[in-house]
Amino acid sequence: MVSPVVDKEKCVGCGACVSVCPADVFKLKEGKSVVVNPDNCIGCGSCVENCPVKAIKLQ
Secondary structure, three states: OOOEEEOOOOOOOOOHHHHHOOOOOEEEEOOEEEEOOHHHOOOOOHHHHHOOOOOEEEO
16 A cells, blocks of 8 residues: 655645545645545555655655
């Protein structure tokens, strides 16, 4: 099973991952992206591809 990991140091809180994720895995909290539903991740990679600062990895 894959799960996204957000690098808080790189994340700029743009919300791209929240917008493109088809599985509602992310939310913005305190200006940063947070993985709130990791079990929903389908491993599509949309978050990784659309993050402008490359702050997300699938592990």
